[in-house]
Amino acid sequence: MRNATDIFNEWALSGKDKGMEKNHEAAVKEMLSYLIRGQEDPFSFIDAGCGNGWVVRKMKDHPLCEKAIGVDGAEDMIRKANANDAVGNYFYSDLLEWAPEEKVDFIHSMEVLYYFKNPSELINHMKLNWLKPGGKMIMGVDFYQEHERSHTWPTDLGTHMTLLSEKNWVSLFNDHGFSHIENFRANVQNDFPGTLVISGVLDSI
Ligand SMILES: C[S@@+](CC[C@H](N)C(=O)[O-])C[C@H]1O[C@@H](n2cnc3c(N)ncnc32)[C@H](O)[C@@H]1O
DSSP states (O other): OBOHHHHHHHHHHHTHHHHHHHHHHHHHHHHHHHHTTTOOSOEEEEEETOTTSHHHHHHHTSTTEEEEEEEESOHHHHHHHHHHOTTSEEEESOGGGOOOSSOEEEEEEESOGGGSSOHHHHHHHHHHHTEEEEEEEEEEESOSTTOGGGGGHHHHHTBOOOOOOHHHHHHHHHHTTOEEEEEEEESOBTTBOOEEEEEEEOOOO
C-alpha cells in the first residue's frame, strides 16, 4: 500500500488531475451552492485536499469571498495550483499537520477524508483549529459502504481507504458536536448512487 499523496503527485505530473476535476465538478457545484446558500456577509474558505486548486479558484470568483485557501499533501498538485494562480493561497502539507493563521467560515473537502486511517481525528483537528464558531463544514465522498462498486478502489489504487457507511459519517459529525447536520447525495446517476455529502455547523459558544 502506497501513500495516497504519492499517487496523487503522480496524477498531477501526468495530467490526471484535470480528469478528476471534470469528474468531481457536478457534485462540487451542488456542494458549494449548498455551503454558501443564504450567505450575505463576506466569508473565508478552505479546500482541504485541494488537488490542483480548481475549487479555490472557483470560490475566489465569488463576490463575497474574502479569502480562499487550498491545502494538499501532494507537492506537484500545489505546484500546479500556484502555476495556475500565482497570487493564490496554496499550502503543501499533510492536513493533520496544518492550521490556518486565522480560522475560517467555511471548510470544503471533496474525495479526501477516507484516505485517512482515522477520519474522526481529521474532523476534530479541522473543527478545533480551522473553523470559526458558527462556521460550516461540508465533505463529499464517493467511496462509502452503500456504493458497492467503490469497494475495490483500495486494491485498484493500491492505497488505504477507510470504508464507512452514510450513518457512520453522520455519526462522526455528531460525535464532534456539529449541529444542523445534513446528509444528501449529489450528482446521482443511473449507475451511480451519488456523492455522499455531509455538512454541519460548529455552534458559537
Ligand atoms: C481524489 S483527490 C481530490 C482532489 C480535489 N479535492 C478534487 O476534487 O479535485 C484527493 C486529494 O487528497 C490529497 N490528500 C490525500 N491524503 C492527504 C493528506 N494526508 N494530507 C493532505 N492531502 C491529502 C491528495 O494529495 C489528493 O490531491
